[in-house]
Amino acid sequence: MRIDLHTHSSVSDGTDTPAELVRRAQVAGLDVVGLTDHDTFDGLDEAAAEGDRVGVQVVRGMELSCSREGNSVHLLAYGADPDSPDLAAEMARVRDGRLGRLAGVLAKLAALGVPVSEAEVMAQVGDSPSVGRPHIADALIKAGHVVDRQEAFDRFLADGGPAHVPRYTIELERGIDLIHRAGGLAVIAHPWGRGREQLLPPNVLQALVGDHGLDGIEVDHQDHGAEVRRELRRLAESLGVLATGSSDYHGTGKLDHDLGCNTTDPEVFYEMQRRLAHRESSTAQQSSATEL
Ligand code: AMP
Ligand code: ZN
Ligand code: FE
Ligand code: FE
Numbered sequence: 697m698r699i700d701l702h703t704h705s706s707v708s709d710g711t712d713t714p715a716e717l718v719r720r721a722q723v724a725g726l727d728v729v730g731l732t733d734h735d736t737f738d739g740l741d742e743a744a745a746e747g748d749r750v751g752v753q754v755v756r757g758m759e760l761s762c763s764r765e766g767n768s769v770h771l772l773a774y775g776a777d778p779d780s781p782d783l784a785a786e787m788a789r790v791r792d793g794r795l796g797r798l799a800g801v802l803a804k805l806a807a808l809g810v811p812v813s814e815a816e817v818m819a820q821v822g823d824s825p826s827v828g829r830p831h832i833a834d835a836l837i838k839a840g841h842v843v844d845r846q847e848a849f850d851r852f853l854a855d856g857g858p859a860h861v862p863r864y865t866i867e868l869e870r871g872i873d874l875i876h877r878a879g880g881l882a883v884i885a886h887p888w889g890r891g892r893e894q895l896l897p898p899n900v901l902q903a904l905v906g907d908h909g910l911d912g913i914e915v916d917h918q919d920h921g922a923e924v925r926r927e928l929r930r931l932a933e934s935l936g937v938l939a940t941g942s943s944d945y946h947g948t949g950k951l952d953h954d955l956g957c958n959t960t961d962p963e964v965f966y967e968m969q970r971r972l973a974h975r976e977s978s979t980a981q982q983s984s985a986t987e988l
Contacts (some may be wrong), residue, residue, distance in 0.1 A: 701730035702942030707739035709828035711947030714739035732757035737778035776880025793864030883912035889919025916941025916958035
């Protein structure tokens with residue numbers, strides 16, 4: 697059984713529509729695919745319907761923009777209720793912040809001699825409710841300023857880069873709590889990717905598990921080398937949390953992240969399903985208690 701639990705569609709900054717992504721998952725030999733667009737649940741119904749059609753199980757996910765001490769941390773939510781009011785409100789605030797920072801980024805790019813207009817970026821965004829730096833990168837490519845998304849990040853858009861503008865994100869602990877209150881599981885995406893070892897050392901992860909019930913950490917991810925994966929796997933085991941794996945597929949947006957290039961152990965996936973089923977029944981008990 698092949699399971700890939702973290703992918704993006706054109707509903708955020710991937711390039712396949714949700715249905716296309718699920719069809720590709722089927723062709724890639726995946727049995728289970730998690731759709732985890734940035735700060736939106738909008739692609740899930742389409743993906744699930746296509747999954748039913750082609751025989752791929754779709755896990756309902758989302759990647760929430762959080763931060764710790766001002767640095768970005770991505771939190772994967774699995775099985776969270778899209779209608780949970782507090783989570784939905786915070787996600788809307790994050791999406792507003794994505795749009796709100798655009799003018800600032802474009803002003804910096806113009807000053808750096810690589811101008812693109814808001815209309816050029818919005819043409820790349822299309823119908824996505826979640827405007828991401830990869831869309832800005834795509835506008836830079838279209839304008840002939842860079843050759844690919846990676847060059848756009850390396851030269852201009854990366855965290856702390858010359859055209860980077862911070863945006864609203866959710867405090868990590870609060871993000872975990874919001875996901876739990878929405879009945880979901882919270883898993884930190886690529887915790888030690890791109891220099892985050894300092895930001896999320898073992899004692900911090902331990903406190904997140906102890907104080908907030910963090911459910912898991914993503915271990916097998918492109919941004920982690922072999923040694924980091926070994927250490928994180930050991931850590932997940934000692935903390936008693938789920939160790940997941942994924943491609944973080946973005947379609948043609950990131951050519952080196954093919955669907956299924958990293959996968960999640962079936963035993964870990966079954967445990968996720970058990971925990972979700974348990975959460976559902978306890979949430980149902982809570983709400984029937986409130987009704988009484
Ligand atoms: P945003 O949602 O606007 O914060 O942009 C985050 C997206 O950009 C994610 O899909 C990341 O994979 C991608 N990204 C972030 N940092 C980099 C980087 N340094 N190089 C390439 N892609 C990046
Ligand atoms: Zn992305
Ligand atoms: Fe991420
Ligand atoms: Fe991602």
